[in-house]
Amino acid sequence: MPKQVLEQLETPALILDEARMDRNIERMRSQMRRLGVSFRPHVKTNKCIDVARRLMETPEGPITVSTLLEAEYFAAHGVKDILYAVCIAPNKLDHVMAVQDKGVQLSLLLDSMETAGILAERAKAAQRHFDVLIEIDSDGHRSGVTPDAAELVEIGQFLEGTGISLKGVLTHAGSSYACRSVAAIRAMAEQERAAVVHAADRLRAAGMACPVVSMGSTPTALFAEHLEGVTEVRAGVFVFFDLVMAGINVCQVDDIALSVLATVIGHQREKGWTILDAGWMAMSRDRGTANQPVDQGYGVVCDLDGRPLDDFILVGANQEHGIMAHRSGKVDTARHLPVGTQVRILPNHACSTAAQYGHYNVLGPGHEITATWQRFSGW
Ligand SMILES: Cc1ncc(COP(=O)(O)O)c(C=O)c1O
Incomplete structure (x- = not known):
């Protein structure tokens, strides 16, 4: 391949x-x-x-x-x-x-x-x-x-x-x-x-x-x-680690090995929202950081290199829509990422996010996908 x-x-x-x-x-x-x-x-x-x-x-x-x-x-x-x-x-x-x-x-x-x-x-x-x-x-x-x-x-x-x-x-x-x-x-x-x-x-x-x-x-x-x-x-x-583990200082955010690749599909500019094609089916419903000092919503949004976009999180999630916004809710801090822009989202709980998928895309140096590893679910 x-x-x-x-x-x-x-x-x-x-x-x-x-x-x-x-x-x-x-x-x-x-x-x-x-x-x-x-x-x-x-x-x-x-x-x-x-x-x-x-x-x-x-x-x-x-x-x-x-x-x-x-x-x-x-x-x-x-x-x-x-x-x-x-x-x-x-x-x-x-x-x-x-x-x-x-x-x-x-x-x-x-x-x-x-x-x-x-x-x-x-x-x-x-x-x-x-x-x-x-x-x-x-x-x-x-x-x-x-x-x-x-x-x-x-x-x-x-x-x-x-x-x-x-x-x-x-x-x-x-x-x-x-x-x-x-x-x-x-x-x-x-x-x-x-x-x-x-x-x-x-x-x-x-x-x-x-x-x-x-x-x-x-x-x-x-x-x-x-x-x-x-x-x-x-x-x-x-x-893999995840945001829950980072939230209790067991790891750093840049130790998190798992992320969900998503794409910008629209905007609600007056609300400061960027709409992504990754909702709770892609991230899971896990809100494990909700009770931590920093609530990360449904995940931390990063650029394609995996670097967090300062204070941008998934503030909401429908089945297939993720709502990305600044955690402050301030519209004037919104990022205007054009439709088609790809981002990566770090999960709250690695076990539940991984459970939504049939395989891992293994990321090597740069942006290269070096392998596809199958995983399974169910009982
Ligand atoms: C019985 C048992 N052992 C070990 C573990 C591993 O815990 P962790 O994922 O925090 O490493 C779990 C996780 O739920 C567990 O239920």
């Missing part, structure tokens, strides 16, 4: 800046080396084998997934060590077994005696072996048992009695996204670490091996000062 340049792409299009992505990966890798833990990247952000291959420690993994379709897809590309890090639902167990049948060591997650009981029944009925981690709630963010809960040890003892392998404990400090300073992220990382290590210690004190102690989110992974007692870290969004 002859090489294309940005100017030739039909818009909206998803652009992945390869050099920025590689820089982000190297930053995470060096932090993992410093912390002395193994890395189990979360591939839900990228859903793309070409990206995942750059993240994984070996071609066979390990990786973390958020859907069984991810497990299936990555298994088909040779990945063998997969952690499905959402509590298992009974109706997914046939799918789990189909993935296991592809030679994958697939670890499951649960956080209740109820699910442990269901899993034990299915294991017995289907004569199957399951590897399981117990989810620990380290920050009150969503699911998991608290590290001091009696149920933690009860689940562990119950699983051992059924022959299901209890591999360990897992936590995800999703509250780190709401931290407002690096000091607060550091404190959250320590809270996450201490909680999951304490849970592992309790299981061990009750006679269980608990070899895996797994934690991670992008903010806590990058700012943890030490991870004593933790065996592996998971992180996903760091590979």
Whole structure:
């Protein structure tokens, strides 16, 4: 295929800046080396084998997934060590077994005696072996048992009695996204670490091996000062970063590797608006910066080289129309970009913006598109 340049792409299009992505990966890798833990990247952000291959420690993994379709897809590309890090639902167990049948060591997650009981029944009925981690709630963010809960040890003892392998404990400090300073992220990382290590210690004190102690989110992974007692870290969004991460100083705006290429299709000059062909179908509905000190609307508008146009954001989004304006709302600061001008928009949340597209246009030096990498969606 002859090489294309940005100017030739039909818009909206998803652009992945390869050099920025590689820089982000190297930053995470060096932090993992410093912390002395193994890395189990979360591939839900990228859903793309070409990206995942750059993240994984070996071609066979390990990786973390958020859907069984991810497990299936990555298994088909040779990945063998997969952690499905959402509590298992009974109706997914046939799918789990189909993935296991592809030679994958697939670890499951649960956080209740109820699910442990269901899993034990299915294991017995289907004569199957399951590897399981117990989810620990380290920050009150969503699911998991608290590290001091009696149920933690009860689940562990119950699983051992059924022959299901209890591999360990897992936590995800999703509250780190709401931290407002690096000091607060550091404190959250320590809270996450201490909680999951304490849970592992309790299981061990009750006679269980608990070899895996797994934690991670992008903010806590990058700012943890030490991870004593933790065996592996998971992180996903760091590979691209986004405005939410920049808004809490986990990265700089010029670390953001993902953008949406869009085109000017009109103006409402009396309102100071420039209309783009990228609305919420192109950016997603994610408004993750709405509660941050700087609200970035539906995204930050940049020139074709990826440089932010000072204080121009998508202030509104319809399905296929994006409304670009100065964040002040002042008409006299409007930019008059002619129809046909291309811009690039940085996303609030990389996972949800990427999910709107079937492939990445990989951006190399200058404006050159060096490759097209397929990604998938759905369950
Ligand atoms: C269980 C689990 N682990 C790890 C992650 C990765 O977090 P992040 O994308 O902040 O790196 C997520 C993200 O939602 C998650 O749900």
